[in-house]
Amino acid sequence: MKCRKYLSMIKAGIMEDMQFRGAIIMTFFGNLLYLLLAFFLWKAIFESSDSPVINGMTFSDTIIYLVFAAALFNFMEMWTVWNMGRDIQDGKIVVDLLMPCGYRRLRLFRGLGEVIVNFFTTLLPTAIIVYFISGKAIHLGLNILWFLISVFFSFFINYYIEFIVGTIIMYTESIWGIDIMKEVVVGVLSGAMIPLAFFPEGFKQIALALPFHAIIDSPMTLLLHPEYGLTDVVNILAMQVLWFVVMGILSDVFFKFSLRRITVNGG
Amino acid sequence: MEPIIQVNNVTKEFKVLNRSEGLKGSIKDLFSHDYKIVRAVDNVSMDIGQGEIVGYLGPNGAGKSTTIKMMTGVLKPTSGSIICNGVVPYDKRTLNAQNIGVVFGQRSQLWWALPAIESFNILKDIYLVEDKDYKDMLELYSTLVDMDSIMHKPVRQMSLGQRTLCDILASFLHNPPVVFLDEPTIGLDVAMKAKIRELVKMLNKEKNTTVILTTHDMGDVDALCERIVIIDKGKKIYDNDIEHLTGLFGAYRTLSVSLSKNKEILTKEELEQMETSVSNLLREQWPDVDMPVSIEDNEIQILVNEAFTGVVKVINAVQDKYKVYDMHITEISTESVIRKIYDGSKIVK
Numbered sequence: 001m002k003c004r005k006y007l008s009m010i011k012a013g014i015m016e017d018m019q020f021r022g023a024i025i026m027t028f029f030g031n032l033l034y035l036l037l038a039f040f041l042w043k044a045i046f047e048s049s050d051s052p053v054i055n056g057m058t059f060s061d062t063i064i065y066l067v068f069a070a071a072l073f074n075f076m077e078m079w080t081v082w083n084m085g086r087d088i089q090d091g092k093i094v095v096d097l098l099m100p101c102g103y104r105r106l107r108l109f110r111g112l113g114e115v116i117v118n119f120f121t122t123l124l125p126t127a128i129i130v131y132f133i134s135g136k137a138i139h140l141g142l143n144i145l146w147f148l149i150s151v152f153f154s155f156f157i158n159y160y161i162e163f164i165v166g167t168i169i170m171y172t173e174s175i176w177g178i179d180i181m182k183e184v185v186v187g188v189l190s191g192a193m194i195p196l197a198f199f200p201e202g203f204k205q206i207a208l209a210l211p212f213h214a215i216i217d218s219p220m221t222l223l224l225h226p227e228y229g230l231t232d233v234v235n236i237l238a239m240q241v242l243w244f245v246v247m248g249i250l251s252d253v254f255f256k257f258s259l260r261r262i263t264v265n266g267g
Numbered sequence: 268m269e270p271i272i273q274v275n276n277v278t279k280e281f282k283v284l285n286r287s288e289g290l291k292g293s294i295k296d297l298f299s300h301d302y303k304i305v306r307a308v309d310n311v312s313m314d315i316g317q318g319e320i321v322g323y324l325g326p327n328g329a330g331k332s333t334t335i336k337m338m339t340g341v342l343k344p345t346s347g348s349i350i351c352n353g354v355v356p357y358d359k360r361t362l363n364a365q366n367i368g369v370v371f372g373q374r375s376q377l378w379w380a381l382p383a384i385e386s387f388n389i390l391k392d393i394y395l396v397e398d399k400d401y402k403d404m405l406e407l408y409s410t411l412v413d414m415d416s417i418m419h420k421p422v423r424q425m426s427l428g429q430r431t432l433c434d435i436l437a438s439f440l441h442n443p444p445v446v447f448l449d450e451p452t453i454g455l456d457v458a459m460k461a462k463i464r465e466l467v468k469m470l471n472k473e474k475n476t477t478v479i480l481t482t483h484d485m486g487d488v489d490a491l492c493e494r495i496v497i498i499d500k501g502k503k504i505y506d507n508d509i510e511h512l513t514g515l516f517g518a519y520r521t522l523s524v525s526l527s528k529n530k531e532i533l534t535k536e537e538l539e540q541m542e543t544s545v546s547n548l549l550r551e552q553w554p555d556v557d558m559p560v561s562i563e564d565n566e567i568q569i570l571v572n573e574a575f576t577g578v579v580k581v582i583n584a585v586q587d588k589y590k591v592y593d594m595h596i597t598e599i600s601t602e603s604v605i606r607k608i609y610d611g612s613k614i615v616k
Binding site: 004007009012015016019020092094097099102260263 | 343
């Protein structure tokens with residue numbers, strides 16, 4: 001039973017996360033604050049505009065999108081960059097490298113517990129609240145299934161990107177700047193902070209060519225556009241699968257290359 | 268018997284940047300390709316058998332940790348080869364990890380926020396330990412240490428000693444054939460050190476586990492190791508049992524004599540006078556032999572090399588001239604021998 005080791009790591013992650021009740025509450029209020037801010041900001045934007053629809057989105061469309069995107073973004077947060085950085089800086093990575101389990105997998109499963117907690121503390125309650133407050137504006141149908149499939153790939157693409165950024169710390173040995181940069185780049189280019197529909201055309205094309213949009217924009221599109229036909233859905237999911245494979249290989253190769261460089265040259 | 272770890276002519280070189288001084292220098296360094304090669308481990312070979320406890324010693328920066336890291340598979344040797352349990356550790360790190368246990372001094376492998384028992388349960392699953400073996404191991408542990416007092420405490424609230432104890436228990440949990448302990452007693456109090464030595468010794472005996480131990484505490488060496496390997500500046504300079512070590516510089520013994528009925532009231536001048544006259548006496552008697560005389564604890568101490576003069580002869584010589592009120596003879600300690608080796612670093616066969 002090989003999956004026993006992974007289940008056990010997930011369980012440990014959940015238990016570890018539960019130890020810090022304070023943090024769960026703080027994250028909840030932090031998110032609330034962010035959403036309030038977004039609410040008034042976008043309210044101002046829509047009030048200053050002549051038409052109630054901007055770039056094909058109404059005010060309530062935008063708010064539903066932003067609330068969901070923020071919840072999704074927080075749901076996937078497992079502090080990979082931060083934890084890897086700390087491991088690398090204080091040398092604790094040596095201990096993890098000596099576990100009978102590859103490092104990328106170890107980090108993934110140790111973080112997965114937190115993600116599961118996040119699901120029940122952020123994503124699920126947000127989904128339920130938004131559904132009822134918005135007057136059932138979210139269509140309940142196949143789009144939910146597409147959304148869930150899409151989130152699965154989003155999660156891995158996000159993890160692989162974080163893992164690549166974490167690996168870069170082996171070279172730079174500074175965490176803070178890199179982590180902030182990642183937060184901003186992913187936050188903007190994934191569509192978590194501003195819906196991609198609001199981007200200028202050229203910028204939007206660039207964003208769509210990069211892997212980041214597959215993290216938030218793809219699942220949100222599938223959720224909020226139940227009218228999409230099967231070809232559209234397959235197109236979006238295929239793009240995600242492509243990035244899933246590409247980032248998966250890239251993160252693995254880059255980490256192994258970096259590790260070899262360090263084990264050969266010392267670090 | 269086939270050795271469990273074979274280290275063959277292993278050399279490890281690091282490429283380090285030649286750093287320049289000052290702010291201008293650090294800016295220049297950003298673009299510098301001026302590397303120098305540092306040889307951390309230089310052609311070291313050793314075979315370690317199943318069930319041995321080997322003390323791996325050397326001054327700071329001698330290359331101990333580098334060797335350990337190569338044996339565990341975290342670093343790859345520049346040349347030479349290592350085989351541990353029939354596996355090349357640096358090629359098959361994850362596979363090798365299943366067969367070894369490691370404790371790195373201050374770095375814990377336990378889950379920080381959880382009680383130790385939870386970490387043990389997780390490690391049991393990670394190393395795929397059978398339920399029965401795990402239960403047996405915990406039973407064995409509870410006969411060796413007081414488990415109840417530590418097992419249910421979160422690791423982050425433990426004292427350093429308790430955490431080290433748990434880390435050592437964790438490293439033996441999957442019953443690996445080899446355990447590496449890198450400075451396990453660093454920063455611990457006397458009682459905890461004794462406890463940990465006792466524990467390692469018992470586990471070694473019970474499970475016939477090979478233990479490779481690096482330490483700066485000669486107490487660890489005296490208590491645990493039958494064999495010691497010393498390296499300095501990357502080169503192996505000693506590899507034999509501990510008895511040979513004390514004989515390394517000749518058979519030294521320390522003779523302490525008290526030349527006054529009440530040694531506590533002696534003044535410094537009186538002592539120094541005694542020291543000089545004893546020293547002169549010895550030089551008269553044995554003009555060719557160097558016998559250092561010193562004052563320790565208000566007594567006269569003479570370091571005698573028994574290869575040249577018998578201790579008894581020295582006692583007689585002193586007694587002829589002075590009245591000896593008290594005397595005792597001590598063996599030279601492992602610590603002083605090691606210190607001599609580190610200071611001299613000469614290669615000894």
